[in-house]
Amino acid sequence: MHLSDILRAPKVVLHDHLDGGLRPATIIELARECGYRALPSEDPAELAVWFRDAADSGSLERYLETFAHTCAVMQTRAALERVAVECAEDLAADGVVYAEIRYAPEQHLEAGLGLDEVVEAVNAGFREGERRTGGRITVRALLTGMRHTDRSLEIAELTVAHRDRGVAGFDIAGGEIGNPPARHLPAFQHLRRHNCHYTIHAGEAVGAESVHEAVQVCGAERIGHGVRITDDITVHDDGTATLGPLAAYVRDNRIALEVCPTSNLQTGAAKDYATHPIDLLRRTGFRVTLNTDNRLVSGTSMGEEFAHMVTAFGYGPDVFEEFTVAAAEASFLPLPERRRLIDEVIRPGYAALREA
Numbered sequence: 001m002h003l004s005d006i007l008r009a010p011k012v013v014l015h016d017h018l019d020g021g022l023r024p025a026t027i028i029e030l031a032r033e034c035g036y037r038a039l040p041s042e043d044p045a046e047l048a049v050w051f052r053d054a055a056d057s058g059s060l061e062r063y064l065e066t067f068a069h070t071c072a073v074m075q076t077r078a079a080l081e082r083v084a085v086e087c088a089e090d091l092a093a094d095g096v097v098y099a100e101i102r103y104a105p106e107q108h109l110e111a112g113l114g115l116d117e118v119v120e121a122v123n124a125g126f127r128e129g130e131r132r133t134g135g136r137i138t139v140r141a142l143l144t145g146m147r148h149t150d151r152s153l154e155i156a157e158l159t160v161a162h163r164d165r166g167v168a169g170f171d172i173a174g175g176e177i178g179n180p181p182a183r184h185l186p187a188f189q190h191l192r193r194h195n196c197h198y199t200i201h202a203g204e205a206v207g208a209e210s211v212h213e214a215v216q217v218c219g220a221e222r223i224g225h226g227v228r229i230t231d232d233i234t235v236h237d238d239g240t241a242t243l244g245p246l247a248a249y250v251r252d253n254r255i256a257l258e259v260c261p262t263s264n265l266q267t268g269a270a271k272d273y274a275t276h277p278i279d280l281l282r283r284t285g286f287r288v289t290l291n292t293d294n295r296l297v298s299g300t301s302m303g304e305e306f307a308h309m310v311t312a313f314g315y316g317p318d319v320f321e322e323f324t325v326a327a328a329e330a331s332f333l334p335l336p337e338r339r340r341l342i343d344e345v346i347r348p349g350y351a352a353l354r355e356a
């Protein structure tokens with residue numbers, strides 16, 4: 001598959017953090033405006049390299065430390081709105097037709113904004129970004145509760161309050177070790193009571209037991225990363241695989257895995273692209289989606305993730321169409337909108353690619 005085809009292919013991203021995807025030049029400008037002086041570089045190209053290198057640490061905790069610099073400059077209504085506009089523009093330029101973008105509202109209160117104001121600012125930015133791209137992209141927000149703090153119930157309530165007004169669901173993120181998802185059970189119960197969607201980061205830094213807790217105790221509809229579910233899969237010498245009970249449950253219930261290969265290499269969740277479990281998971285029938293996680297911090301884009309998969313596994317349009325349809329199906333949009341996305345945008349887009 002050629003680079004131009006990869007760029008043109010319609011894409012759906014379900015796992016992309018707003019505060020992990022800023023333009024380096026924007027960070028520098030916003031830092032000047034708000035008087036933040038701790039940036040590691042004032043040169044956009046250097047700053048981009050700094051993020052990718054600092055995040056390439058082999059540890060999720062150190063990967064997450066880099067977000068201090070992005071969150072520091074995302075504390076005003078204007079800054080949040082600008083970052084959201086640019087996020088939508090950058091994704092649209094990368095061929096993304098639908099995106100669920102997550103962020104933790106509690107991390108944007110330092111300059112006096114309230115939780116509702118944060119959500120309204122980001123939503124306004126997404127609407128403006130959709131408008132500027134001529135409607136080529138649709139963006140929905142997911143509100144993230146941080147697993148090491150105790151505000152998840154409040155963020156779940158915020159999700160319910162803003163549902164159907166730009167917010168499609170909820171997520172739990174942050175350091176996984178020592179912060180199991182069941183700590184946030186009241187948040188999940190609140191969401192269930194109100195029939196709201198949620199996904200949980202699990203199986204990234206901790207093994208299959210974390211995925212088990214996210215699915216069976218917390219009721220996650222999708223799993224962020226989830227790649228360590230391979231702990232429950234035995235691969236035989238002839239390439240066939242046997243699934244343990246948890247892996248079979250996740251596969252059989254079509255619980256989507258939001259796989260983010262480049263991020264996994266940086267945090268040590270996977271060794272390299274060629275041996276990344278995404279291919280095993282796809283071949284064994286999981287509902288696999290391909291994602292960026294953090295475009296700035298991981299130095300990636302959807303196009304780049306596609307390109308890495310072409311090199312590692314020789315994927316062509318058929319596999320990318322499968323990932324993209326899977327992502328649309330697993331999205332938190334109402335079913336008629338998912339169908340419209342698949343039938344009117346994704347299928348025709350891939351058909352046009354094949355004809356070209």
Ligand SMILES: O=c1[nH]cnc2c1ncn2[C@@H]1O[C@H](CO)[C@@H](O)[C@H]1O
Nearest residue numbers: 017064067102103104144173174201
């Ligand atoms: O891959 C990840 N695993 C866990 N937490 C993450 C990951 N990427 C980003 N964040 C965390 O989510 C917050 C809200 O967007 C970010 O500030 C970061 O701390």
Ligand SMILES: [Zn+2]
Nearest residue numbers: 017173224293
């Ligand atoms: Zn993530």
